[in-house]
Amino acid sequence: MSNVRPGNPGATRACPHCRETILESAGVCPACRHYLRFDAGAAASPAPAITPMRIEGGIRHPADGEPWEYTVVVTIRNDRGEEVARKLIGVGVLSANEQCTFALSVEAVTARGKRPGKSGTRH
Ligand SMILES: [Zn+2]
Secondary structure, three states, rough: OOOOOOOOOOOOOOOOOOOOOEEEEOOOOOOOOOOOOOOHHHOOOOOOOEEEEEEEEEEEOOOOOHHHHEEEEEEEEEEOOOOEEEEEEEEEEOOOOOEEEEEEEEOOOOOOOOOOOOOOOOO
């Protein structure tokens, strides 16, 4: 969970379906893909999402040898190189000659009408 105040860019909440931490502004949970609200205003003018980063790659186990156990971890670092999130995505096993593909995408939307850091406490 972030400590951003509700209504500000980056504010989060828990998905009522899967309990993942998601953006407060999300209309569809990116984890379980359930619809979260039927906000007429949001539906009429959805902010266009862009994907500024997407990487995909696969590994194939050699045709011989012992199975490989794998662990997929994703980390997020801020501008100062500090780790702000670290998540275990999944684990599994690859047997001889098996292949697995991994894809990571970062989606972004404009936080329209919101101002970062606006708290109302400064004059
Ligand atoms: Zn969910």
